[in-house]
Amino acid sequence: MVKSAPSPIASRKPSKVEGIKEKSNFLREPVATQILEDTTHFNEDAIQLLKFHGSYQQDNRDNRVKGQEKDYQFMLRTKNPAGFVPPQLYLALDKLADEYGNRTLRVTTRQGFQMHGILKKNLKLAIATIVKNLGSTLGACGDLNRNVMAPPAPFKNRPEYQYAWEYAQNIADLLSPQTGAYYEIWLDGEKAISAQESPEVKAARQRNGTGTIIHDSEEPIYGTHYMPRKFKVCVTVPGDNSVDLYSQDLTLVVMTNQQGELEGFNVFAGGGLGRTHNKEETFARLADEICYVAKDDVYDLVKAIVATQRDYGDRSDRRHARLKYLINDWGVDKFRAKVEEYFGKSVAPFKPLPEFKYQDFLGWQEQGDGKLFLGISVENGRVKDQGSFQLKTALREIVEQLNLPIRLTPHHNVIFYDIEPNQKQVVQEILNRCGIISDPNQIEPLVRYAMACPALPTCGLAITESERAIPGILEQIRALLDKNGLQNEHFVVRMTGCPNGCARPYMAELGFVGSAPESYQVWLGGSPAQTRLAQPYTEKLHHNDLESFLEPIFVYFKKSRQPGESFGDFCDRVGFDAIREFTATYEPETADIEPKAKTSQSPSRSRHRISLHDEIYEKLKAAATSQGQPMTNLVNEALKEYLQKLP
CATH class of the missing domain: 3.90.480.10 (Sulfite Reductase Hemoprotein;Domain 2)
Known part of the structure; x- marks a missing residue:
């Protein structure tokens, strides 16, 4: 069935970024003009397009001085399908970081590298160097397919892992921008030598008849306006959730026969973690099971899903533009039916899979x-x-x-x-x-399984600290666990400086999401395997209150957990109401602060108690429960404020 694709621009007024893309001549202007200008930074239109080329304009907030120009610098992100970095590229990146960056490299949670601190005058040289050394930054950011992930384990005797690498690379090639802008701007039109594309990929990019291709366009898959927002893909194998598969827009799971030969792929779609504080219409979402596809049809199915999002994704509200919102609004059945229109035939049912587990391969x-x-x-x-x-x-x-x-x-x-x-x-x-x-058993487990985004001082979206804060946070958590007889416990902790979720905190057992300077929203209840969403437990926790906040929760965990139960599974099982009820009435033992009588015996530990009228007690308990704080904290704060007012 031949289907004509609807206009990529929705009937509602498109966002400003859609206009920037439309006027850019396929990502050329105004980047091509402004890179030649002797300035420290780009204008807003160029900043938006620069992302497609793999760079974010930033400024070092540690160096801001009132009345002076910002300390502008650029972050470069590489695109490395399945995390592959050839030796030549690594050495080039290491040298660039020393000569033009901040002397560090940052491994991303999408299996690429980021380099921070590059000045505008050195940006062209840096990108050209990366491309000439078998790398690329094209499509590492922007409204298109980002780096395609896959399990990094190089198991040569397990063919499913090799298929995951192969198809991650091929899908990255299939969905790579075709515009010549990248090479024109950064390499003066010289197209660097790169690995040959698979003939099947080349054929699939042009194959049409069902509306997936935009004819007579420099971008046959993306068209003039590219995607409504970023689009994230991974390829994994049954049972391996090293890729956080439920957080992706599109996940393919390699399905082999008993001889280890590739037969096809299970398909998930609609995951995504980015959200905005105080905007209930934005939310983290797990991917849904969509269908199974035979290996010969996989590229056409990928194109069909991309085309559905390209043509029906929300282009008026960028907060509502990801595929997860389209599937959430439509439902899986309607989405699957629309994908089948672009695919040209019905899809097969999803096949059974084993339980997914997290591995880090250290x-x-x-x-x-x-x-x-x-x-x-x-x-x-x-x-x-x-x-x-x-x-x-x-x-x-x-x-x-x-x-x-x-x-x-x-x-x-x-x-x-x-x-x-x-x-x-x-x-x-x-x-x-x-x-x-080199021995992972010698690494503190809380540190081993933790992740944090870069956040301050360079990320323009950061509300508070993350990478620089998490070492101290983990130390406090370990001290609390040890103090409460939980020395052998550890769990997945993730932290971000804003709600966009780059370190995937919404899949963690304990997630911290920046909500104000020095303060975090706290999420609880994700699973150790990262197969279940956490939920927001409290909206704003100042980092100075971390210990008093977490201690009663850990004590409740110790008292009420089931044998072998993880912290995230415990929080999910008992529910937040039970946790709040316990913490609201929790009273830690405190040392007696009155003068101690001389005695040969050790001083006893006592609690300072006061009596409250029943009416006051019930109101206090309700307030503590709603705020997720111990009653003791509220009483101390209220009395402290009252006593300060006394003459």
Whole structure:
């Protein structure tokens, strides 16, 4: 059935960004003109288009001085399908960070690299260097398909993992922008040598008849206006949730037969985590099961889903523009029916899958072909040298000496692979000399499973700290757990400086989302496997109140958990009402502060008690429950304020 695609612009007035894209001549102007100007920054229209080229204009807020121009700088983000970083590219990025950036690299939670601190005058050189060294930044940001993720584990004896890598690369190629603007602006029209596209991908990009292709366009899949918002894709294997598959716009799950041969893919769609505080119409959402597709039809199905979002996604309100809102508004059945129109035939039912679990692939492991791989934990994804901790030096030396390829992980770690057994000692000696732990069992578990976004000082969206704050937050959490007899406990903690959710806090067992300076919204109840959404427990927690806030929750967890139950599963099972009721009446033991009589016995611990009228007590309890705070806190605050007013 031939279907003509509706206009990409909705009947409602499109947002300003839609007009910028329309006038840009496929991402060329005004970037092409302004990159030649001797200025420190771009204007607003160019900033929006610059994202498609892989860069965000930022300023270092630590350096803001009233009355002076902002300290403008640029973040560059690479696009690395399935996290692949060839040795040549890694060395180029390491050198660029030293010469033009802030001397660090940041592994992203989408398996790419970010480089911060680049000045406008050096931006063209930096992008050109990346492209000439087998990399790209095209489409790492912007309203189009972002980096396609896949499990980073290099298991050569498990064909499903190899298929995941292959199809992540092919879908990245299929959905890559076709405009010549990128090479015209950053390489003066010279198209760098890159890996050959699969013939099936080339054919699929042009194949039409059902409305997926926009004819006579420089962008046959995207058209003049590209996508309504960013579009995130991953490919994984049954049981492997290292990619946070439920948080993606589109997830393909490799399905093989008993001989390990690829047969097709299960398809999820409609996940997404970005939201806005105090805007109930924005929300985090898990992806839905959509269908199964045979391998020969997978590219046409991907195009059909992209075309559905391209043509029916909301282009008037960017807060409502992601695929998750379209599916939420329509329902899965209507969405599936529309996808079938673009696909040209009915889709097959979703096939059963095993339970998904999280893995991080750290430490030394066999890759199945006689060689080894090594997963190295990178705290908060920041590759840097600091004191005796010389991670950046270690990674560079390993690549220089052994020419090893890298896979970046969705948990912002690094994997070296294809390591010959006789090279293990060389790698280990470099790590030991540079103070890098290779045994994941020696890493504090709270740190190992935590993630934080960069936030301040460079991210323009950050409300408060994240990467710089989370080490101290984790220390406080560990001290609280130890204090309350939970020494062996750990759980998934994630933190972001704003509600956009780049470190995926809404999937965490304990999530912190920046809501005000030095304050966070707290989310509880995600699962250790990241297969269930957390829920907001309190809207605003100042970091100074962290311990008094968490202690009663941890005490309740210890008292009422089931055998082997994780913290996130406990919070989900008992529910927030039960947690609030316990914390509202929780009274920690406090030391007696009155003068102690001299005695050979240890001083007893006592609580200072006061009596309240029943009416006051019930009102206090209700207030404490609604605010998610212990009654003791409210009483202390109220009395402190009252006593300060006394003469």
